[in-house]
Amino acid sequence: MKVHGYAAQEKGAHLTPVTFDRVDPRPGEIAIDITHCGVCHSDIHQVNDDWGNSLYPCLPGHEITGTVTAVGEGVEKFAVGDRVGVGCMVNSCQECDPCHKGDEQYCIGPKSATLTYNGPKIPDGTNTYGGYSTGIVVREEFVLRIPDALSNEVAAPILCAGITTYQPMKHFGLEKGMSIGIAGIGGLGHMAIQLAKALGAHPVALTNSPEKMDKVRELGADYVIDMTDEKVVEDAAQSLDMIISTIPYPHDLNPYVSLLKPDTKLIVVGNLMGFDGLQTGPMVMNRITVAGSLIGGIADTQEVLDLCAKHGIAPEIEVIAMKDINDAFDRMKGEDVRFRHVIDMASLKKDEEARSSAKEIDAPERGEVTGRKELADA
Ligand SMILES: [Zn+2]
Ligand SMILES: [Zn+2]
Numbered sequence: 001m002k003v004h005g006y007a008a009q010e011k012g013a014h015l016t017p018v019t020f021d022r023v024d025p026r027p028g029e030i031a032i033d034i035t036h037c038g039v040c041h042s043d044i045h046q047v048n049d050d051w052g053n054s055l056y057p058c059l060p061g062h063e064i065t066g067t068v069t070a071v072g073e074g075v076e077k078f079a080v081g082d083r084v085g086v087g088c089m090v091n092s093c094q095e096c097d098p099c100h101k102g103d104e105q106y107c108i109g110p111k112s113a114t115l116t117y118n119g120p121k122i123p124d125g126t127n128t129y130g131g132y133s134t135g136i137v138v139r140e141e142f143v144l145r146i147p148d149a150l151s152n153e154v155a156a157p158i159l160c161a162g163i164t165t166y167q168p169m170k171h172f173g174l175e176k177g178m179s180i181g182i183a184g185i186g187g188l189g190h191m192a193i194q195l196a197k198a199l200g201a202h203p204v205a206l207t208n209s210p211e212k213m214d215k216v217r218e219l220g221a222d223y224v225i226d227m228t229d230e231k232v233v234e235d236a237a238q239s240l241d242m243i244i245s246t247i248p249y250p251h252d253l254n255p256y257v258s259l260l261k262p263d264t265k266l267i268v269v270g271n272l273m274g275f276d277g278l279q280t281g282p283m284v285m286n287r288i289t290v291a292g293s294l295i296g297g298i299a300d301t302q303e304v305l306d307l308c309a310k311h312g313i314a315p316e317i318e319v320i321a322m323k324d325i326n327d328a329f330d331r332m333k334g335e336d337v338r339f340r341h342v343i344d345m346a347s348l349k350k351d352e353e354a355r356s357s358a359k360e361i362d363a364p365e366r367g368e369v370t371g372r373k374e375l376a377d378a
């Protein structure tokens with residue numbers, strides 16, 4: 001099927017209209033008409049090649065929701081007309097230990113997990129294109145069901161911002177009554193506050209933006225620590241049972257470590273670029289673990305969607321037209337954004353100017369449908 005989208009043709013370039021083919025569903029795959037796609041900070045990082053592994057054209061978007069329009073042979077879980085979502089991954093080997101454990105994001109198969117866009121690079125330099133487009137084709141194991149209580153625009157950010165903060169809470173043992181610090185109150189952090197609250201914990205917002213304090217209390221934070229106030233930080237020393245840092249760039253981690261009780265963990269989910277000057281002394285003296293965590297597996301992603309539906313948890317969103325994506329990126333870089341932009345893909349479907357000026361680009365790679373050999377061979 002012919003689809004339209006927006007992509008960066010080179011490092012740091014503005015996103016411009018493109019068109020390309022998505023090949024019809026193979027056995028085990030599903031075609032989705034995309035209605036919405038969330039705008040994640042990692043979309044900017046990858047357009048700018050901040051992590052040094054970007055491929056171009058770079059067509060971002062991994063918070064995808066829409067409607068099933070076709071299913072391949074052997075698809076069992078979904079039917080035409082279902083409301084569905086796709087998050088950060090579209091494929092994995094399905095056969096390795098992490099895949100069997102439901103941690104497909106840590107797949108150690110030959111091609112590792114295939115990211116929704118900008119992957120796989122290994123072994124042959126092929127690319128994938130994400131959700132800043134009107135349609136996508138994905139194997140059914142990587143398709144999520146959108147609960148009735150969630151609209152497509154509200155569900156979209158849960159597929160990255162929601163799962164990325166929920167999974168470490170679950171994995172690292174957040175319990176009822178614990179105090180959990182959430183560092184960075186943006187797209188991920190504002191979801192983390194609501195999720196921690198729903199799990200019975202006490203969310204504590206750790207922010208450099210005191211002007212956000214009223215808003216974070218409204219979201220459910222029991223307490224707010226203004227990290228720009230040294231005295232406040234000092235008074236809160238050793239008061240937290242866990243911290244999740246969603247801050248998407250290098251920053252001074254030491255003040256955050258000082259907030260943790262002994263034998264607890266600070267989990268980094270937002271920054272892949274390292275921390276200068278991280279002092280190990282306070283970590284050693286208090287048996288503090290600084291850990292990392294990447295998104296979450298498919299079963300956990302469905303779990304967080306269902307949890308949000310059950311508890312009425314919703315991201316704060318601003319719906320934008322596809323053509324306004326470059327402005328949205330600028331606003332996110334300048335932090336003049338409240339939580340999450342979500343692209344309304346209907347805006348591109350009826351944008352005649354964008355469609356007629358679209359540059360034709362190569363079809364994206366989809367990878368083999370491994371772990372379903374009887375279908376792949378059919
Ligand atoms: Zn993301
Ligand atoms: Zn695997």
